[in-house]
Amino acid sequence: MNHSMKRLFCKSLCTAAAGANLKPPPADSAAIAKLILSSPTTAHQSLDEQFLLSSKTTPWTPQLVNSILKRLWNHGPKALQFFHFLDRHHHNYVHAASSFDLAIDIAARLHLHTTVWSLIHRMRSLRLGPSPKTFAIVSERYVSSGKPDKAVKLFLNMHEHGCFQDLASFNTILDVLCKSKRVEKAYELFRALRGRFSADTVTYNVIVNGWCLIKRTPKALEVLKEMVERGINPNLTTYNTMLKGFFRAGQIRQAWEFFLEMKKRKCEIDVVTYTTVVHGFGVAGEIKRARNVFDEMIREGVLPSVATYNALIQVLCKKDSVENAVVMFEEMVKRGYEPNVTTYNVLIRGLFHAGEFSRGEELMQRMEIEGCEPNFQTFNMMIRYYSECCEIEKALGLFEKMGSGDCLPNLDTYNILISGMFVRKRSEDMVVAGKLLLEMVERGFIPRKFTFNRVLNGLLLTGNQAFAKEILRLQSKSGSRLTRKFRL
DNA sequence: ATAGGGTTAG
Numbered sequence A: 001m002n003h004s005m006k007r008l009f010c011k012s013l014c015t016a017a018a019g020a021n022l023k024p025p026p027a028d029s030a031a032i033a034k035l036i037l038s039s040p041t042t043a044h045q046s047l048d049e050q051f052l053l054s055s056k057t058t059p060w061t062p063q064l065v066n067s068i069l070k071r072l073w074n075h076g077p078k079a080l081q082f083f084h085f086l087d088r089h090h091h092n093y094v095h096a097a098s099s100f101d102l103a104i105d106i107a108a109r110l111h112l113h114t115t116v117w118s119l120i121h122r123m124r125s126l127r128l129g130p131s132p133k134t135f136a137i138v139s140e141r142y143v144s145s146g147k148p149d150k151a152v153k154l155f156l157n158m159h160e161h162g163c164f165q166d167l168a169s170f171n172t173i174l175d176v177l178c179k180s181k182r183v184e185k186a187y188e189l190f191r192a193l194r195g196r197f198s199a200d201t202v203t204y205n206v207i208v209n210g211w212c213l214i215k216r217t218p219k220a221l222e223v224l225k226e227m228v229e230r231g232i233n234p235n236l237t238t239y240n241t242m243l244k245g246f247f248r249a250g251q252i253r254q255a256w257e258f259f260l261e262m263k264k265r266k267c268e269i270d271v272v273t274y275t276t277v278v279h280g281f282g283v284a285g286e287i288k289r290a291r292n293v294f295d296e297m298i299r300e301g302v303l304p305s306v307a308t309y310n311a312l313i314q315v316l317c318k319k320d321s322v323e324n325a326v327v328m329f330e331e332m333v334k335r336g337y338e339p340n341v342t343t344y345n346v347l348i349r350g351l352f353h354a355g356e357f358s359r360g361e362e363l364m365q366r367m368e369i370e371g372c373e374p375n376f377q378t379f380n381m382m383i384r385y386y387s388e389c390c391e392i393e394k395a396l397g398l399f400e401k402m403g404s405g406d407c408l409p410n411l412d413t414y415n416i417l418i419s420g421m422f423v424r425k426r427s428e429d430m431v432v433a434g435k436l437l438l439e440m441v442e443r444g445f446i447p448r449k450f451t452f453n454r455v456l457n458g459l460l461l462t463g464n465q466a467f468a469k470e471i472l473r474l475q476s477k478s479g480s481r482l483t484r485k486f487r488l
Numbered sequence B: 001a002t003a004g005g006g007t008t009a010g
Helices: A005-018 A029-036 A048-056 A062-071 A076-089 A097-109 A113-125 A133-145 A146-158 A167-179 A182-191 A201-215 A217-229 A236-248 A252-264 A271-283 A288-297 A306-321 A321-336 A342-352 A357-367 A376-388 A392-404 A411-420 A425-444 A448-460 A463-487
Strands: none
Touching: A029 A048, A029 A062, A029 A076, A048 A076, A048 A392, A062 A076, A062 A097, A076 A097, A097 A113, A097 A133, A113 A133, A133 A146, A133 A167, A146 A167, A146 A288, A146 A321, A167 A182, A167 A201, A182 A201, A201 A217, A201 A236, A201 A306, A217 A236, A236 A252, A236 A271, A252 A271, A271 A288, A271 A306, A288 A306, A306 A321, A306 A342, A321 A342, A342 A357, A342 A376, A357 A376, A376 A392, A392 A411, A425 A448, A425 A463, A448 A463
């Protein structure tokens, strides 16, 4: 059953249920999100009349609210406006902890520090949290905006906000630091507190992975050794992490030896191990060895997963030929696998990269027919290729499609498209770039100074002085205006 | 949201 059929089927079922008075009519998060998006965005203005009216009869549930917040993820100001509206005006509805977590994440992405903390306090006064998850979200935001010390401090002070630290939250903060490449900082914290929290296999795995992520495999091996000495047993995850680390660091020979050692020691190697090796060899350009390992896994009775096929298809595109990748794709379908969005993205990219635009477009149509929704990567990648090849109309067409669909443009989309507006060096493209810049600010994204300057220069050079002035005004007050508008 | 495998860009 394809996607549109599924939707139809769902709809008729729901209508039947409502008609029979079995349950309240289902509220459609897509429709509500659209209504919110189409409300005017003037400052201090509440949501649209139409929305206000319909909100009175909408049976609000946390699931519905969360679904709407996710749809509005890339329009943070609207998402928060909606969240605050329900919080204030619907006294019979109280937000769930999970909705608070989403709102906190959105506010943190908009750098609305004050809003983040008032939400946390409100959550606490309603006795809904904050939970370890809330702290994980806020820490991650701190780390990704270049403030790892604040993240650590937050973890150390968690208990002051009514949330006690435990091994799980310790592992989480270490992982957050490692994933953002702040491995030295994580290692420092790990050494200071591993005794207090009785570090376990997960803790050590997080640290081993951290060193591997920054290609410092000797340090990772050191931690592995220490782990064994302290009586903490490494598991398959530990070894798979190490294996991936060798490939990432370009130590192909060591990776192969490590893999052989894993087999020799009768470690029950799994689909993840094999996928790591197939991908690792492929990225290193060793297509033949990648294929050999792929054949070996089937011989050994380890079933490849969609991820394994994705790895193989990707490396065929990059290091072999896109034609062979297409063959592999058809083979996986023939064997009964259902390609996912990553599969399509990898192959569409391969086709575009080879200049096979129409075949790439056909594949996108095919994915939609199969009920596989394109995501950010799909759109952003295609927009990037179209821009590079001066197909600005096609790039803009995809952008429109995102805005009207379930996948709102994100920060990358705006950056890619704005860059694309410079390839033709046309005056009218500069105006579009300026409009995109205004729109992205309105949606809560903060353009880099470079982007502002580039658009300003473009407008000035093409005689759009008045528009340039408008953008200059916006630049000077964009940050402060947002904070005032959405503070609780 | 406690850890490992596919999407980027050389």
